[in-house]
Amino acid sequence: MTLPSRPARADSVRNRESLLAAAEYEFAASGPDASVADITARAGVGKGTFFRHFATKDDLLAAIVERHVDDLVTEGRQLLELDDAVEALFSFMAMSAERRRQHGVEFLLRAGRSTPTWDDLHDRFLGIVSALLARAQQAGAVRADITPVDIVLLACAPTHIVEPSASGTRAELGQRYLAVILDGLLTPNPRPLPTISASTASL
Missing domain, CATH: 1.10.10 (Arc Repressor Mutant, subunit A)
Known part of the structure; x- marks a missing residue:
């Protein structure tokens, strides 16, 4: 037995x-x-x-990536329950961008591609992105020519844009540029930009 x-x-x-x-x-x-x-x-x-x-440092890196993906997939599934499909998609992009800003990107990319479960992680992550995007497009609010890969890359973009900036301003600038990106996804109605502090505006 x-x-x-x-x-x-x-x-x-x-x-x-x-x-x-x-x-x-x-x-x-x-x-x-x-x-x-x-x-x-x-x-x-x-x-x-x-x-x-x-067993190796790469295994540790992979475990971190898996946890982040699991968290984002769980959060994405919860957002699918929102009545506002656009708000659900934008909230998911904002969460993804914030995780990348807080935790960096290079080691996550390295770790993700080194783990045997990368294909599964990749498919699950793109699956939730696809579901959120499809709802917003079906509502007629987001451009029909946007793809799930576009969403992933656009959510990453603010982190790279603000990297040369002073560390104290990166969060504000990241939110501002993400808002610009999100407006570019909308069909008719742009969203207002978040306000920024005077010190950031003077850069």
Whole structure:
């Protein structure tokens, strides 16, 4: 008789979550070159603990990407329940842009393509984008020639646009330029731009 597997011990779960949180911080600060030593030091665990959870640093990167994709897919499914299809699509793009701004892009791209589950992650992410876009297009509010890939790339664009700016202004500028992008998707009615502070406006 096969015995049921034992549930993960609480300390093992905590260690894994600590490693993921520490890696998020280190990768955001240093990019994909963040070291295992720095990650384990920040997490308060030893290298042996690291390698019990992740065979390589790429496996850790992949786990971070998978968690972000899972979160976005879950949020996207919830947004599909909104009556306003345009607001649902725009909210999803804004969430995607904010995640990229907060967590960086290079290590996420590297990690995503290195994981064996990349095809599944890619399909699930594009699937929710496609569903949100289709609803907005069926409502006649978003241009019919926009594709799901357009949506993904346009949501990423503000992060790249504001990268050379001072760090304190990137969030404001990112929101402003995302609003410009979103207006370009609409068929008849543009959305008002978010206000920005005087210091940002003087750049």
